[in-house]
Amino acid sequence: MLNGEEETKIITVKNGGKKGEWTQTEHCPQGTKARGFSLKVESQAFLSDDTALNGIILHCTRDGMDEDSVVSSGQGRWGANTGTNWCTDGYLVAFSLRVETSSYTFDETAANNIRFKCNNGKYLEGKGMSWGNYSQWSPECEEGICGIQTKIEKEQGMFGDDTALNDVRFYCC
Structure with missing residues (x-):
């Protein structure tokens, strides 16, 4: 218990990038949980700086509802949203x-892609880049994922090497 409120479980993995700062935490609206996700990805730049994964967007809905709310925490400035x-x-x-x-x-x-496990046993892989390796699976949120916080490296300037999204942690419902 923290200040009379139940402590929220946070799930993490151990391979996150070391650069950047943790950005603001974003939570699904009350009564909803993350049932889907999309990514913000910069595709391979060839002759210029690559950043790969720039953002993770959670799509939060209620049971049986089609309308969704999106939450994303901080994002890098490069790339486009995936489906x-x-x-x-x-x-x-x-x-x-x-x-x-x-x-x-x-x-x-740094971070290139993400995959999620659904409570029904289905696995989903993002449409990110393929550099690097996947971590072990995080612990599970029994009642689902309801929040996100990303670690983003600020833009490094014209001659710097940008990595954008380095790490992420999720908050259980």
Whole structure:
């Protein structure tokens, strides 16, 4: 208990990038939970700086409702939104993050993609990039995922190496 309120369970993985700062936490509206997600991804830039995963957007709904609310925490400035992946008749309960570990090269990317497990046993993979490796699965949120907080590296300037999204943690309902 914290100040008379039940403590919220937070799920994490161990392979998140080290750069950046934790941004604001965003929560699904009361009575909803994350049943889908989309990503903000910069595709391979070839001759310029790559950042890969720039944002994770949760799509929150109530049981049996089609309308959704979106929450995302902080995002990098590059890339475009992907289509939404949905847990059919279910909700998100765990995740695994694909991260390119620091290689001390001139073009690092940090987080590249994410996959989620649904409570009905279905697995969903984002439409991110394929650099790096996936982490072990996070612990599960029994009642679903209801919040997100991202770790974002600020823009490094014209000659800097940007990584954008480095890590994420999710809040259980």
